[in-house]
Amino acid sequence: MACPNVSWGCLLLLLLCFAWMGDAEYAKYKDPKQPVNTRIKDLIGRMTLAEKIGQMTQIERSVASADVMKNYFIGSILSGGGSVPAPQATPAMWINMVNEFQKGALATRLGIPMIYGIDAVHGNNNVYNATIFPHNVGLGATRDPDLVKRIGEATALEVRATGIPYTFAPCIAVCRDPRWGRCYESYSEDHKIVQQMTDIILGLQGEIPVNHTKGVPYVAKNKVAACAKHFVGDGGTHNGINENNTIIDEHGLLGIHMPPYYDSIIKGVATVMVSYSSVNGEKMHANHDLVTGYLKSKLHFRVSANLQFI
Numbered sequence: 001m002a003c004p005n006v007s008w009g010c011l012l013l014l015l016l017c018f019a020w021m022g023d024a025e026y027a028k029y030k031d032p033k034q035p036v037n038t039r040i041k042d043l044i045g046r047m048t049l050a051e052k053i054g055q056m057t058q059i060e061r062s063v064a065s066a067d068v069m070k071n072y073f074i075g076s077i078l079s080g081g082g083s084v085p086a087p088q089a090t091p092a093m094w095i096n097m098v099n100e101f102q103k104g105a106l107a108t109r110l111g112i113p114m115i116y117g118i119d120a121v122h123g124n125n126n127v128y129n130a131t132i133f134p135h136n137v138g139l140g141a142t143r144d145p146d147l148v149k150r151i152g153e154a155t156a157l158e159v160r161a162t163g164i165p166y167t168f169a170p171c172i173a174v175c176r177d178p179r180w181g182r183c184y185e186s187y188s189e190d191h192k193i194v195q196q197m198t199d200i201i202l203g204l205q206g207e208i209p210v211n212h213t214k215g216v217p218y219v220a221k222n223k224v225a226a227c228a229k230h231f232v233g234d235g236g237t238h239n240g241i242n243e244n245n246t247i248i249d250e251h252g253l254l255g256i257h258m259p260p261y262y263d264s265i266i267k268g269v270a271t272v273m274v275s276y277s278s279v280n281g282e283k284m285h286a287n288h289d290l291v292t293g294y295l296k297s298k299l300h301f302r303v304s305a306n307l308q309f310i
Helices: 002-025 036-046 049-055 066-072 091-106 136-142 145-160 191-197 200-205 250-257 259-266 288-298
Strands: 058-060 076-079 115-118 227-231 271-274
Touching: 066 091, 136 145, 136 191, 145 191, 145 200, 191 250, 191 259, 227 259, 227 288, 250 259, 259 271
Parallel strands: 058 076, 076 115, 227 271
Antiparallel strands: none
């Protein structure tokens, strides 16, 4: 009769140990029931400097591997123009590649998933047999926001079919000088037309629910995160020189180049890419007043828990 009592006692002890281990391993950042800011604070508090640097780093697909993702805590990968897993790669080959990289990211100490981005700027144009649409300059000429939205929907479908949840589109530059070699990336020299064309965000990311807070990023299931770029003034550089200096007063900057960002944020755009250019001699990546002061503080661009990527 003693043996059963000992067995039950051992079982109880084991259960208590497992319960204690479960409590010890609980991490708020992994709990979807916790508020997003709570999860962020908890995660950042656990990270080493090397992990923070890795998470802020986006590397090109050609130098990525599962081991690189794991050893350097890389947060993001991109495919540059023409960067593919193999010539005429099938969607399945893309998916397998992305999944392999993701395995490396999930094998890190904190298990933070990586995000893969691609320049699907007029269809999923890096992918063999994808549907290709006109460049932005041609779409802007249609003056048809609904058409652009439907193109966004088709693009999202074909991007997700390759296992990728993020596109670096749309470019909402307002091209003010035809000498700029990237004018084809701009919907128009008229900011009002560019503003209308930001409806492509609703196609890429999905329609915003009625009860969703305006201005808060939103990405629906089976859609892709969009990226409004390049903040700000990239289409107004002096003499149209690429990656150069936009010389402009505050009225011109806010009246011509900024309006498409108002619309993009209202439509729930998930990300904003800071420009490679300068404004009045100051590099945009170092422009605290416009990036932190205006984009983040005045326009209230912020993260959201509604980026589902499912």
